[in-house]
Amino acid sequence: MTHGPDPLARFRVAAAAREAAGLKRTLRARTPDDDGLIDLASNDYLGLARDERLARAATAATLEWGTGSTGSRLVTGSTTLHAALERRLRAFTGAQDALVFSSGYLANLAAVAALGRDALVVSDTGNHASIVDACRLSRSRVVVTPHRDVTAVEKALADRDVEHAVVVTDAVFSVDGDLAPLAELHAAAVRQGALLVVDEAHSLGVLGFGGRGAVHAAGLAAEPGVVRTVTLSKSLGSQGGAVLGAAEVIETLIDTGRSFIFDTGLAPGSVAAALAAVDILHNQPELPGYVLTRAKELASMARELGLETNDPAGAVVPIVLGPPETALRAAVICAERGVRVGCFRPPSVPVGRSCLRLTARANLSSDDLAVIRGALTAVAEMVKVTM
Incomplete structure (x- = not known):
């Protein structure tokens, strides 16, 4: 029996090209405590995903329905x-x-x-x-x-x-x-x-x-x-x-x-x-205000350190770093210092605009902010070295 060209070869070639360009993506299975990292990567803006009131409601509905x-x-x-x-x-x-x-x-x-x-x-x-x-x-x-x-x-x-x-x-x-x-x-x-x-x-x-x-x-x-x-x-x-x-x-x-x-x-x-x-x-109509306050604090912190960011309209605070490799390295630096951040690269963002995406949460503490400042300080130092 004769066989034609390998139908999977093109996918391996494309995957190698993505990896060479710093665009390979991998799944990461987080633990219940996410290794103890401060969460600035999720969209849990009000901190309700682990709230017992939601868990009790979901459990009761599951048992009933x-x-x-x-x-x-x-x-x-x-x-x-x-x-x-x-x-x-x-x-x-x-x-x-x-x-x-x-x-x-x-x-x-x-x-x-x-x-x-x-x-x-x-x-x-x-x-x-x-x-x-x-x-x-x-x-x-x-x-x-x-x-x-x-x-x-x-x-x-x-x-x-x-x-x-x-x-x-x-x-x-x-x-x-x-x-x-x-x-x-x-x-x-x-x-x-x-x-x-x-x-x-x-x-x-x-x-x-x-x-x-x-x-x-x-x-x-x-x-x-x-x-x-x-x-x-x-x-x-x-x-x-x-x-x-x-x-x-x-x-x-x-x-x-x-x-x-x-x-x-x-x-x-x-x-x-x-x-x-x-x-x-x-x-609790005051909860959204806490998110906005923390977002503004994160953006102000980034600007003080010389990092490029926007004035946030909501919870999302991007830190633009340019090449995908720089964004990947910055995300690793943050994790090493106790902070989980989002890392966005093409095609999620335009070429040359790879970034960290920080998402503020209503329940971030002052102690959390101190750790975050340390992580962003290390990112700013890395950026200066690579420029």
Whole structure:
């Protein structure tokens, strides 16, 4: 029997090239205490992922409902818990209606792909990968505009040759940590008869009164032409996602959103944990303020040490280092000094913009900040040597 070329050879070649460029990625299995490192890498902004109130709620729901939802939400996967979470989310955020998904990624896929079908889709160049994928799945014409450029957005809308249009943006951008000009984007969308879809993954639980999000803070929560996607796995310390919007939007997603129709519903334990987290936010509206204070302290610390960073709009504080090898070395230095940080390299960021991503948490202590300063001091010293 004769054989043709090795079908796996191209993958080995590509993997070697990625490793040579400093772009190889590896899985790291963390321990329950994460080796005792201070966590600046996760998205657990309010420190709720290990909160006993969420764990108790998840345990009780799992014992009552079982470990899985047992099917898609249109078959057996919807429970009274799912309905309760949707009611709670819309009440908390001021949305007209809500629909829970099994992840924030899938919520974005449904919102953009379904609502953007047969329409022009205008997307910020800094948007999350889930939005990029959703734009492709919409099979519509997509215009990618420069970062936070409202003029470019409005021009794309005005020049379109189809009736309908959707503008999609992160609220707080996941790497740069800056805030989208939501009021201006909404005004442009209204003038041009377009829908505005806002991904609140990094703003729910951090921005707005009591963590109600950037859309709420901008006074747009009741606007019928604004759709929000949220994740339950960041500030809310659980798992899953949701779309918030007008009744017509939710009805459309139930009928046509493929990542809703064909996906198993969110597990009851995760639903219950998210419900508990929303209740905590409602009862402790001061929590988001702690996150923002710590983020500003981290950014100020980095600037004092001569490191390049932004003024954070939320919890995300990037430290731009340039080459991927430098970012990798900086992440190792931080871990050696007791701090776990995110390390972002292409394609997650543009070439030449590899960075550490620090994420602030509400429960960081003064002692934690002292350790973090020591780690960033060592990074700054390394950068000076390599320049």
